[in-house]
Amino acid sequence: MKNDNYQKQPLVPGNYYHIYNRGNNGIAVFFDKGNYEYFLKLYQQYIYPIAETYAWCLMKNHFHFLVYIRSENEIKKEALEFSTVEKPKILDASKQFGHLFNAYTQAINKKYNRTGSLFEKPFERKRVDSEKYLKNLIYYIHNNPIHHGFVKNSIEYPWSSYETVLSNKPTRLKREDIIEIYGSKEAFISYHQEKQNLENIVELLLD
Numbered sequence: 001m002k003n004d005n006y007q008k009q010p011l012v013p014g015n016y017y018h019i020y021n022r023g024n025n026g027i028a029v030f031f032d033k034g035n036y037e038y039f040l041k042l043y044q045q046y047i048y049p050i051a052e053t054y055a056w057c058l059m060k061n062h063f064h065f066l067v068y069i070r071s072e073n074e075i076k077k078e079a080l081e082f083s084t085v086e087k088p089k090i091l092d093a094s095k096q097f098g099h100l101f102n103a104y105t106q107a108i109n110k111k112y113n114r115t116g117s118l119f120e121k122p123f124e125r126k127r128v129d130s131e132k133y134l135k136n137l138i139y140y141i142h143n144n145p146i147h148h149g150f151v152k153n154s155i156e157y158p159w160s161s162y163e164t165v166l167s168n169k170p171t172r173l174k175r176e177d178i179i180e181i182y183g184s185k186e187a188f189i190s191y192h193q194e195k196q197n198l199e200n201i202v203e204l205l206l207d
Helices: 033-046 093-111 131-147 162-166 175-182 185-193 199-204
Strands: 016-022 051-058 062-069 124-128
Touching (some): 033 051, 051 131, 062 131, 124 131, 131 175, 131 185, 175 185
Antiparallel strands (some): 016 062, 051 062
């Protein structure tokens, strides 16, 4: 278990980050379909105004997000309804993620009559510093359900952004940017079906 007093580096605007965490001591954080849906709803409310999303995956006891933290002039202030103050002078992306996790924890504790922390604190974050890392990380996030034995193919898992990338439905996911990273939808699919070298992110694997 992590020390709650340990301070992580703040999320710096204009950078890409892998945001990930798991249940406190490895406990489950999603118990039914409604939990997954509610978490994603909260994510849109708290995070969309301050970050662009490139990939995500929710597993039973952990999650992964690949985000770009918006710079000051990119923040969607008109959509910023969920913060600790009405109009914050300085918007702290790290705190917005904290608000998301706290709001979800409160809802789960109320619904299941539990108390205490749901997630490990502080949440993990690692800056993505190259396109190769970005490409591998999207692959890793989408293949996480395969890695953990839930499905044989990423398209079969309902709680990740993989299907959204291939879909034509309206989305806030940076679909076109993702496809451009791989070159085409066909190349995206092919890359995800081949075994990739993940040495540069092996320390991030959550088992």
